[in-house]
Amino acid sequence: MPTRLQTVKKIIDQGAKQHPDRPFLIATEGVDEYLTWSQLQTHAQEIDALLDDEGIELGETVAFLLDNGYWTTILFLGVMYSGRVILALNALSGPDALAYVTEHSDAKLIFTNEKFTSKFSDVFLQIPDSTKIIDTDETTGPAVEFPEINTSKTENKICPDSIAILMYTSGTTGKPKGVLLSHKNVIAGGRNTAVAHQLTAEDISLCVLPLYHINAQMVSVMGTLVSDSKLVISDKFSTRRFWQDIHHHRCTWFSIVPTIISYLIDHDGEGTSDKMMLDIKRQVRFGRSASAALSPSKHQQFEKRFGIHIIETMGLTETAAQILSNPMPPKSIKYGSPGTAFGNQAKIIKDDGSEAPTGTIGELMIKGDNVMQGYYKNPEVTKETITEDGWLHTGDLAYEDEDGFFFITGRLKELIIKGGENIAPREIDDILYGHPAVLEAAAFGIEDEHYGQEVMASVALCPGMTVNQEELLELCIEKLGKYKSPKQITIMDELPKGPSGKIQRLKLSA
Structure with a gap:
């Protein structure tokens, strides 16, 4: 390499x-x-x-x-x-x-x-x-x-x-x-x-994400370039062509996002035979998920259905993509975590800038050769984002457990503060994703005269499946209690997303 x-x-x-x-x-x-x-x-x-x-x-x-x-x-x-x-x-x-x-x-x-x-x-x-x-x-x-x-x-x-x-x-x-x-x-x-991901010259990657996406640029293209391996690039994602391209080109790994994982589960191996899926299971070392949080329920559902390990990771545009990753088999992953630091340093800081103890929620900070040079024609925001000693403020709320795994609980700007209590949207998202009819989910806060903020949520459903608001609310109350549960859950055709494909909570809360 x-x-x-x-x-x-x-x-x-x-x-x-x-x-x-x-x-x-x-x-x-x-x-x-x-x-x-x-x-x-x-x-x-x-x-x-x-x-x-x-x-x-x-x-x-x-x-x-x-x-x-x-x-x-x-x-x-x-x-x-x-x-x-x-x-x-x-x-x-x-x-x-x-x-x-x-x-x-x-x-x-x-x-x-x-x-x-x-x-x-x-x-x-x-x-x-x-x-x-x-x-x-x-x-x-x-x-x-x-x-x-x-x-x-x-x-x-x-x-x-x-x-x-x-x-x-x-x-x-x-x-x-x-x-x-x-x-x-x-x-x-x-x-x-x-x-x-322990890439070698023998690996063959499938890229279905667009090349204007930092994931495709850094993970698929640059990951292939530095490992002397081979890249298969598709013009766009297709549930039918995805497995066919993997099988035809003998791909050993792929990089996708949680929404694609949901679509692949929903389409259940479309365009493949049992023999083809068995061949794919033998040749694919792993799949990689990033760009948004992957719910543990969808993660486990995919692995059970297709027999392929999914490695959850995390990256940012400001860090040339990957900063955290779960380990490769046979080591154990942790569902709901994007993993440990790989190739850079990571830490959690409290509001006063001091390092947070294990298990304490604070802001995730990153330092390494992958940290950007700055923002173009914006020295003021660059100075606010990168400290003098090279640490990048990610704006992500997280905690680190005793094994060095990080767990993302939300964004600083997306944290819901209800009656003085901090509520992480991710916690509510994961419960909603646990329902088989839910394709996309996002919790968010809106202004409330009594509590300061009230919890709300929106979901999009898998094609052909139905569920009502009452059933979803009951699920949240059962798992989270009434205080943290959404006051209302809106069912939409599709949740608003930014250009990178991430769900935009701030648009939902507007």
């Missing part, structure tokens, strides 16, 4: 030298597209030459607004290889958020196509003339003729602290913030994944 190499360029160059014909990427867009390490290096050099030709300086930002694909992955890595900063624009962003990000990021060039320029026509009309748009197909690449690669070009001045990625947070409480991740940060993010 080439973890001593501290830039994306050096890792790609070494891989192309040591095993040029080994497959790195398979894109499953109807017809499988294979990419070797040598081809990855050549395409990255072509992108470097194109950006030189376009007058894009080292350190300037280049964006893409594309679905997953062969060339989307190449652009993501190739721009970093060239010494420029890559920005993956979120295709699920609303027009206002997308317009803000394109303007705030100072992107000099955007790779996209007619699908997105039509969808966001008003946004693209606002883009300054100085920002060039290059029409790009996710499979066949940019609709330009690449300049000849300059083989005599001197080594560009990329160093570990050079910025590699500009990634915007979902901005649920204000304008999105631009997270600056250096080459050292993104390699640490990939390394933390590889070490926690």
